[in-house]
Amino acid sequence: MTSYYVLTILITLHVILSIVSTRMILKSYLLDNDKKKINIILTWTIPILWFLIVKMITKGSTGTMTKEKRKIDKSNFYECGLGKHV
Numbered sequence: 001m002t003s004y005y006v007l008t009i010l011i012t013l014h015v016i017l018s019i020v021s022t023r024m025i026l027k028s029y030l031l032d033n034d035k036k037k038i039n040i041i042l043t044w045t046i047p048i049l050w051f052l053i054v055k056m057i058t059k060g061s062t063g064t065m066t067k068e069k070r071k072i073d074k075s076n077f078y079e080c081g082l083g084k085h086v
Contacts (some may be wrong), residue, residue: 014047 025031025039 009063018043 021043
């Protein structure tokens with residue numbers, strides 16, 4: 001339940017900060033219209049992409065390799081199972 005609150009706070013914070021930065025970009029006299037559009041798009045999409053990357057990285061692994069998992073055969077060749085022991 002607490003992760004729901006943390007996620008809600010983070011999303012709200014992201015929206016507020018993105019709106020503030022979008023207003024600052026729109027008020028800027030140094031950027032032309034194309035650069036303003038690109039900056040606004042990046043302001044909204046980079047945090048979402050960052051979240052997806054972190055989510056993929058922190059996803060659980062398949063676990064530790066054990067003797068039972070690798071199905072040891074009598075040839076003592078454990079690499080990939082495609083080769084032959086000479």
